[in-house]
Amino acid sequence: MAEFLVTGGAGFIGSNLVDALLAAGHEVRVLDNLSMGKRSNLPLDNPRLRFIEGDVADAEVVMQAVAGCSAVAHLAAVASVQASVDDPVATHQSNFIGTLNLCEAMRRHGVRRVVYASSAAIYGNNGEGVAIDEATAKAPLTPYAADKLAGEHYLDFYRRQHALEPAVFRFFNIFGPRQDPSSPYSGVISIFTQRAQQGLPISVFGDGEQTRDFFYVGDLIELLMQGLLGEFVEQPVNVGWNQAVSLNQLLAEIGALCGGLPQVTHLPARAGDIRHSRADNARLQAHYRMPQQTPLREGLRQLLGV
Ligand code: NAD
Ligand code: UD1
Numbered sequence: 001m002a003e004f005l006v007t008g009g010a011g012f013i014g015s016n017l018v019d020a021l022l023a024a025g026h027e028v029r030v031l032d033n034l035s036m037g038k039r040s041n042l043p044l045d046n047p048r049l050r051f052i053e054g055d056v057a058d059a060e061v062v063m064q065a066v067a068g069c070s071a072v073a074h075l076a077a078v079a080s081v082q083a084s085v086d087d088p089v090a091t092h093q094s095n096f097i098g099t100l101n102l103c104e105a106m107r108r109h110g111v112r113r114v115v116y117a118s119s120a121a122i123y124g125n126n127g128e129g130v131a132i133d134e135a136t137a138k139a140p141l142t143p144y145a146a147d148k149l150a151g152e153h154y155l156d157f158y159r160r161q162h163a164l165e166p167a168v169f170r171f172f173n174i175f176g177p178r179q180d181p182s183s184p185y186s187g188v189i190s191i192f193t194q195r196a197q198q199g200l201p202i203s204v205f206g207d208g209e210q211t212r213d214f215f216y217v218g219d220l221i222e223l224l225m226q227g228l229l230g231e232f233v234e235q236p237v238n239v240g241w242n243q244a245v246s247l248n249q250l251l252a253e254i255g256a257l258c259g260g261l262p263q264v265t266h267l268p269a270r271a272g273d274i275r276h277s278r279a280d281n282a283r284l285q286a287h288y289r290m291p292q293q294t295p296l297r298e299g300l301r302q303l304l305g306v
Pocket of ligand 1: 007009010012013014031032033034035036037038054055056057074075077078079080093094098117118119120170171172173174175179180187
């Protein structure tokens with residue numbers, strides 16, 4: 001069995017991946033600074049899991065974490081687009097410098113395969129009204145998107161120059177268990193479902209007609225496992241279902257499952273917020289074994305426990 005490093009492994013997506021790797025019998029190291037992640041997301045009593053509390057912006061820490069591992073899932077980042085708008089300098093350390101440190105450490109230690117958590121945010125508003133394919137012109141509107149795109153370019157340089165194998169996944173909007181609702185920067189489904197359950201008012205930024213292509217975390221993990229263990233796919237792939245759901249539709253679904261909604265207030269749209277985001281996933285389908293889709297309603301049911 002192999003030993004994998006999962007950066008950001010104490011977070012939402014990372015901890016779900018750690019569970020899958022452990023369940024498949026592998027050894028796992030997690031590198032996470034616990035800025036968003038939690039120890040309680042990890043089965044710390046599992047002898048095949050090693051937790052390293054540290055920052056991907058610290059080159060020395062990353063060098064040590066990479067030594068001797070077979071492949072890396074690089075998920076550590078400040079996941080909030082809005083946080084990057086509010087503090088571009090701090091988020092750049094995690095979201096770009098962390099990736100560069102990882103590239104260097106992998107080169108030095110001869111580790112080749114890395115799964116990279118890129119984002120639909122790199123397309124900006126260029127996919128407005130259509131399904132976005134991977135060739136769509138890139139238009140990073142925020143520091144978050146610029147860092148993710150720069151990370152892709154650096155990984156490609158290390159691929160050409162140093163034989164790294166970066167499996168690049170451009171996630172659309174991922175949701176599911178362990179997405180932390182506690183910050184205003186959290187993912188919209190985690191915030192809306194928690195507030196609906198607690199009867200707390202819900203804020204919608206803008207008119208609520210913006211759309212997202214929501215993808216259940218369990219389905220994503222099946223793809224990331226292939227990215228780590230399967231044949232190398234050189235081209236970046238979108239991860240979405242080619243299904244646009246507006247926030248207003250999302251609220252209606254949540255309301256139906258919860259027997260009503262608390263007060264919904266509309267606030268001004270966020271700066272740099274993307275209007276419509278829907279993935280053309282033909283390339284994903286061509287290169288990866290597709291998971292069976294967990295429909296939005298089923299995923300919401302699981303989150304709401306109804
Ligand atoms: P998350 O915040 O739950 O996970 C990120 C983890 O990285 C957290 O545990 C956090 O503590 C850790 N981290 C942050 N900065 C770090 C640093 N400097 N050093 C070490 N650890 C650090 O968010 P998530 O939704 O699980 O996101 C995982 C990855 O997927 C991120 O790279 C994010 O940008 C990317 N992504 C997420 C989505 C989504 O819809 N959730 C979509 C596209 C891309
Ligand atoms: C999300 C991810 C980002 C990823 C991108 C890819 C998070 C926190 N962000 O960004 O990592 O790269 O998808 O597509 O996981 N909204 C409200 N009210 C709220 C919260 C949000 O109206 O209380 C709105 C936002 O303004 C936005 C939409 O909901 O229009 C989605 O916001 P959010 O969940 O933060 O995700 P993205 O910005 O799409």
